[in-house]
Amino acid sequence: MLGILWIIAGVAAITLLVYSAATNIHTAKGDIGKPIPWIIIIAVFTPVAIGLVIFGWYSFKGEYDGEIKT
Amino acid sequence: MAAIASTLLFLKVKRKPMPTDPEKGIWKIITASSVGTLIEWYDFYIFGSLSTIIAAKFFPSENPTAALLSTLATFAAGFIVRPFGALVFGRLGDIIGRKYTFLLTLILMGTSTFLIGLVPTYATIGALAPILVLVLRLVQGLALGGEYGGAATYVAEHAPIHRRGYYTSWIQTTATLGLFLSLGVILSIRRIVGVQDFENGNGWRFPFLLSIVLVIVSIIIRLKMSESPLFAKLKSEGKTSVNPIKESFGHKLNFKMVLLALFGATMGQGVIWYTGQFYAQSFLLTKCFIDYEQANTIILIALVIATPFFIVFGSLSDRWGRKNIMMLGMLLGILLYRPIFQQLYNLSDTSNKTVTEQTTTTGQSQVMSTASDSTTLKNFEDGSHLTMTSKLNSKGERETKKVMVLGGSPKLKMILLIALMVLFVTMVYGPIAAFLVEMFPTKIRYTSMSLPYHIGNGIFGGLVPFIATLITTIPGSNPLSGLWYPIIVASLCFVIGSLYLSNKMDEDVTD
Numbered sequence: 037m038l039g040i041l042w043i044i045a046g047v048a049a050i051t052l053l054v055y056s057a058a059t060n061i062h063t064a065k066g067d068i069g070k071p072i073p074w075i076i077i078i079a080v081f082t083p084v085a086i087g088l089v090i091f092g093w094y095s096f097k098g099e100y101d102g103e104i105k106t
Numbered sequence: 107m108a109a110i111a112s113t114l115l116f117l118k119v120k121r122k123p124m125p126t127d128p129e130k131g132i133w134k135i136i137t138a139s140s141v142g143t144l145i146e147w148y149d150f151y152i153f154g155s156l157s158t159i160i161a162a163k164f165f166p167s168e169n170p171t172a173a174l175l176s177t178l179a180t181f182a183a184g185f186i187v188r189p190f191g192a193l194v195f196g197r198l199g200d201i202i203g204r205k206y207t208f209l210l211t212l213i214l215m216g217t218s219t220f221l222i223g224l225v226p227t228y229a230t231i232g233a234l235a236p237i238l239v240l241v242l243r244l245v246q247g248l249a250l251g252g253e254y255g256g257a258a259t260y261v262a263e264h265a266p267i268h269r270r271g272y273y274t275s276w277i278q279t280t281a282t283l284g285l286f287l288s289l290g291v292i293l294s295i296r297r298i299v300g301v302q303d304f305e306n307g308n309g310w311r312f313p314f315l316l317s318i319v320l321v322i323v324s325i326i327i328r329l330k331m332s333e334s335p336l337f338a339k340l341k342s343e344g345k346t347s348v349n350p351i352k353e354s355f356g357h358k359l360n361f362k363m364v365l366l367a368l369f370g371a372t373m374g375q376g377v378i379w380y381t382g383q384f385y386a387q388s389f390l391l392t393k394c395f396i397d398y399e400q401a402n403t404i405i406l407i408a409l410v411i412a413t414p415f416f417i418v419f420g421s422l423s424d425r426w427g428r429k430n431i432m433m434l435g436m437l438l439g440i441l442l443y444r445p446i447f448q449q450l451y452n453l454s455d456t457s458n459k460t461v462t463e464q465t466t467t468t469g470q471s472q473v474m475s476t477a478s479d480s481t482t483l484k485n486f487e488d489g490s491h492l493t494m495t496s497k498l499n500s501k502g503e504r505e506t507k508k509v510m511v512l513g514g515s516p517k518l519k520m521i522l523l524i525a526l527m528v529l530f531v532t533m534v535y536g537p538i539a540a541f542l543v544e545m546f547p548t549k550i551r552y553t554s555m556s557l558p559y560h561i562g563n564g565i566f567g568g569l570v571p572f573i574a575t576l577i578t579t580i581p582g583s584n585p586l587s588g589l590w591y592p593i594i595v596a597s598l599c600f601v602i603g604s605l606y607l608s609n610k611m612d613e614d615v616t617d
Contacts, residue, residue: 038605081565091369094362099358
């Protein structure tokens, strides 16, 4: 069931980033007001967030059940 | 790049046969790997440490194109290029071998760093200057992305069972030592040539130019190394991967371990690493207003105190397990960051201090003859002093600048607090090389461990200042609000790592 939590976390993270970008671009001062950093960060972070969703899916399906030796 | 790689592959280098006792030759291997990795970190950090000067020389803010290139240099190098470098060089390392790949990364890093020191300024060659610096900075990021995975893998594949954490922890010291070296070189050169010549003349170039000497020495050392025995065995048996990227990320069995490595370990490790060192440095300068030289000296001393603990915790992880120590380091950061940074703030907060003497001098403004500039100097009972200057800038706007120099006792407390945070760093970072190596099979190890490492450190860690600034725009925020980002990310990682990772070590790295 925790897998669902990670899926939600992944979706929430990217949603929050996009919302923050929309709110701050051209309104805030400094780097957070510039579009380029947001484009780079959202472009790079989207696959990471998708990765968290996939991780959550694997967890939900029991792929990580049992000992994971490191 | 392919031509260079091919050339390196066919280099005939005389080398001594590997000693039969694995521990006998290990110190040469550690030295060869660590020295090069340390130099690469140094090369990467001097750019960041001198970013204000570089921005003034190459990316004048009044020029929109130059300002755009500056933003790209800042963000693209860390966020995009490092993970990309991890993929490119990880793949190369799993196909042609560890040794030649991280020889290549060293050559790329050293050359690009040296060339940054030679690029004429924007005032001399115009728009070509920022373009050249941007390209060279991206090459730095690419090289760094390929370096760490190779060095850690190389040492780990030589290390005996039960001592892997100890031996790989020497590689783990290199990032912090690289920061230490960069700060030390910058402060020393700044003192030798003088602040004016350093910032307004060409003194800032010396840390970049010095790099080539260090890199040449490292290359000579690395050329004499043998290939990793595990990789050499794999290659002789014809079992190397044809497409390590596809095997790492296209097969579920490996891909799910890459995801677990990222979300259960390197994500939290990256934010702890960044917060305890770089964010702390920035906090001292921008929130506590500590004098530049004193702030960096405090950081340097704290690094000296705490750095040996990389070895301690790496070694302990051989006995106690990697997971327990890493999770403990994350937990301590989660629980203690806010009180520690509050203490740092309090130590410089003048409302807590007793003024013993105050003098104010005023003079005519150099910008507007009808206005005046003033300088106020306050001495405090604890030996600290604060200098506040109020002057008109070139746009006619009044700017107030504060610089605090701490007295003996508050300075010492600050050093110890920063050292404590670096201690958390040593706990999460000391064991992680061995941890990542043990997670992945030999044939895709370089690729598989490099990407989560650089995403965790380059993206999650690198986002700390940006997100911290973002948080301060939220109504009701205070100087400590930026800490919520690393605390939340580390908490998520702590939960995932605690639930999904086992503390048992996989002793067999020959799979």
